[in-house]
Amino acid sequence: MKAYIFPGQGSQFMGMGKNLYNTSNLAKKLFQLSDDILGFRMTNIMFDGSMEVLKKTKYTQLAVYIHSVIQAKILDNFNPDMVAGHSLGELSALASINVFSFEDGLILVAKRASLMQEICESIHGGMAVILGLEDHIIEKVCKEDNGIIVPSNYNSPGQLVISGEERALKRVCLSLKKIGAKKILRLPVNGAFHSPVMEPAKKKLSKFIEKISFKDSKCPIYQNVTAKSVIKSNDIKKNIIEQLTSPVKWKQLVENMISNGAISFKEIGPGNILQGITKKIFNKIYKK
Structure with missing residues (x-):
């Protein structure tokens, strides 16, 4: 098909x-x-x-x-x-x-x-691609943050996008880098979509x-x-x-x-x- x-x-x-x-x-x-x-x-x-x-x-x-x-x-x-x-x-x-x-x-x-x-x-937000970590690990780190930050795009195995307020996004990206994310890329968008x-x-x-x-x-x-x-x-x-x-x-x-x-x-x-x-x-x- x-x-x-x-x-x-x-x-x-x-x-x-x-x-x-x-x-x-x-x-x-x-x-x-x-x-x-x-x-x-x-x-x-x-x-x-x-x-x-x-x-x-x-x-x-x-x-x-x-x-x-x-x-x-x-x-x-x-x-x-x-x-x-x-x-x-x-x-x-x-x-x-x-x-x-x-x-x-x-x-x-x-x-x-x-x-x-x-x-x-009106709200400063953004999105980032996380490479090289299991989905459940990224989900857990997002959930533990006290800001608005969530998994937003389940793209492919080993690639998940997160989305949220800018300060929360920076905190979570730093945490994910420390625990072994292979690569973190900010997307060229100006909002926290999805x-x-x-x-x-x-x-x-x-x-x-x-x-x-x-x-x-x-x-x-x-x-x-x-x-x-x-x-x-x-x-x-x-x-x-x-x-x-x-x-x-x-x-x-x-x-x-x-x-x-x-x-x-x-x-x-x-x-x-x-x-x-x-x-x-x-x-x-x-x-x-």
């Missing part, structure tokens, strides 16, 4: 989408439609803007969504057996399989990104999302919150809202996709970050 996976924030790069725009009439039409709906030239930010501007959450999420969904729309024979997306990528996946329209998804991403940007500007810090954004998004028309999915989507396949629109909607404060269970959902028959994974969107992470999970299962 063929699985398609969609990346999230962090996969952006300067000039992203420009090649799609220049080589496909449908892509050009959808890029122009995005500018019209948003009321500003998002294409300028993607094609010719600076990385300093592009990395702002309110622009990054839009850029990755637009690039990913357009790439899926112009693919020949895009007929997935199952899909999944990492964080924001979940919305790209849903638009690509027509659970909601490209236009509605764009409005939803714009609102999600705006709400998350507000939190980023943590309790995002609770105010979740409450506001839950009200807004009722305005968006959802359909049942035509193929299983494996969502971040549960790591399980979902078809029904109400379940999909609930999981999108919960995702803001819940960890991304990428490792677990890929394991479930493989258990349910996935033998190939194709990444749709900017970059190939997910391809590498997913390959590690696949190889771990089959001990390659």
Whole structure:
């Protein structure tokens, strides 16, 4: 079975989408439609803007969504057996399989990104990748800290991301380094995503999302919150809202996709970050 996976924030790069725009009439039409709906030239930010501007959450999420969904729309024979997306990528996946329209998804991403940007500007937080420690050790250290700090992305064996308030993040990173973390890398994001810090954004998004028309999915989507396949629109909607404060269970959902028959994974969107992470999970299962 063929699985398609969609990346999230962090996969952006300067000039992203420009090649799609220049080589496909449908892509050009959808890029122009995005500018019209948003009321500003998002294409300028993607094609010719600076990385300093592009990395702002309110622009990054839009850029990755637009690039990913357009790439899926112009693919020949895009007929997935199952899909999944990492964080924001979940919305790209849903638009690509027509659970909601490209236009509605764009409005939803714009609102999600705006709400998350507000939190980023009011609460100093961040995220860090921890390499070389077992998940349960990282979970224990986070739990013992008296600040807001939690595991936020279960990416692959030996790689877990933590997220929280800046002071708590620094304390926990120092503790993990002392007990044997092979490497600790700060992510190029300006917020504590997938943590309790995002609770105010979740409450506001839950009200807004009722305005968006959802359909049942035509193929299983494996969502971040549960790591399980979902078809029904109400379940999909609930999981999108919960995702803001819940960890991304990428490792677990890929394991479930493989258990349910996935033998190939194709990444749709900017970059190939997910391809590498997913390959590690696949190889771990089959001990390659």
